[in-house]
Amino acid sequence: MKKMVITGVNGFIGRHAKEYFEKEYEITGLDLAANYSGEREPDDTMTYYQCNMSQESAEMAAIFTGVQPDVILHCAGSANVGASVVNPMADLDGNLHSLYQLLLALKSFEKRPEIIFLSSAGVYGNPRQLPVRESDVAAPMSPYGLHKHMGEELCEYYNRIHGYHIRSIRIFSAYGNGLRKQLLWDIYQKYQNTGRIELFGTGEETRDFIHVSDIMRAIDLILSYDGPEAVINVANGEEVSIRELAEIYAEKLGAPQNIVSFNGAVKEGDPRNWRADISLLRKLGYEKQMELSDGIAAYVDWAKAQD
Missing domain, CATH: 3.90.25.10 (UDP-galactose 4-epimerase, domain 1)
Structure with missing residues (x-):
């Protein structure tokens, strides 16, 4: 069975990802909390590690060495625009430093897992025209959007310079x-x-609202995609x-x-x-179900x- 690491597994999307992918992958979860707080407690279907990802690249490297993941879903980080305005340094720590430490932890690995970085439509700010395309200029309006865009740039750099396999998915208004x-x-x-x-x-x-169950299907499609695009809108185009x-x-x-x-x-x-242009996601076979x-x-x- 393939192996998947889900960071931020206690978060909204992380918990849904664990429940969606556990039939297909052997799951290892990382989070700041001492214990996993999913629907099933205790949960023996997953190996769980408490980890401060913004500070612990050595600890993550040891975990990754033991797991040898095929896929990493990087769900860890803040998703609060208002909080990022009030305390931008905390948002920088949660959204960018944790990503940087993850990438550093993998740098010495010969095996390059597929990585999905959960970015956000917040990188677009107020689009000049709709629907907004992946190629449109980023113009974030909040520290949250700025830090997500910085994360995308970091992923592009590691793809280009270090041969990583990272896709950044710009999730629009998730709910569920x-x-x-x-x-x-x-x-x-x-x-x-x-x-x-x-x-x-x-x-x-x-x-552009998208239910978390449709986000999971979109991620599944993106993981099976072997094309060149590194940034993909995840929405319904509505x-x-x-x-x-x-x-x-x-x-x-x-x-x-x-x-x-x-x-x-x-x-x-x-x-x-x-409103997102989801031409690429549709090309992968995506159709809204919720x-x-x-x-x-x-x-x-x-x-x-x-x-």
């Missing part, structure tokens, strides 16, 4: 069960606390307004749409509109179960 932050979690918490859904902005801002999403959410809660309102305030680092309304319904059921 288990996500305890960002827009969908925020909406649920506001509804629980106030009976209303009051959000930042005007509601006309748009995003522009959905925040107002439309919030009204769907209210419906799934069984609440009237008039509980949804917007305060007009703009949060630093937030872009106005996103409709937004179904994904939100499942999320509402999951969130209610957490009460």
Whole structure:
């Protein structure tokens, strides 16, 4: 059986990746936390290591030597735009230093595993035109987006100079069960606390939402791809307004749409509109399987179960 290392395995995408790929790969998980906090506890289907990746290239090198991974999914790092604005150095540490230490840990290896670096649509900032293509100029609006772009450049350098096999995937607006932050979690918490859904902005801002189950299928397709492209958009190529999403959410809660309102305030680092060009991902065989309304319904059921 092939071997896969998942960094940040306790995170939202890391946990889903572990559950998706464990039938095909022998999984080793790395994370800052002392223990794995997946759906099954204790979990004997994975070897788990507590590791501070931003400081421990020697420890990671020892782990990789023992595992000899065929694939590394680098899911570790911060995914909080607002927090990156408040504390950019912490975001730099979590998003860039951890990646650099991982690449250094592999430098002496003869075997070059396939590596997927989880980047972000945040590298684009406010696109000049939609849909935004992988070849468009990066213009990040937040330290988070900047550090993700720096990570992509680091990966390109190691591919070119050291013969690594890294693909950076620019994930757009990910959502799904288990996500305890960002827009969908925020909406649920506001509804629980106030009976209303009051959000930042005007509601006309748009995003390209993709369910985590579709992200997993996209990663699977990318791992089997042998083409030259090093950066790939991961999205559905669909522009959905925040107002439309919030009204769907209210419906799934069984609440009237008039509980949804917007305060007009703009949060630093937030872009106005996103829609991805996913021509390359489609060329690999990607097709969306989770409709937004179904994904939100499942999320509402999951969130209610957490009460």
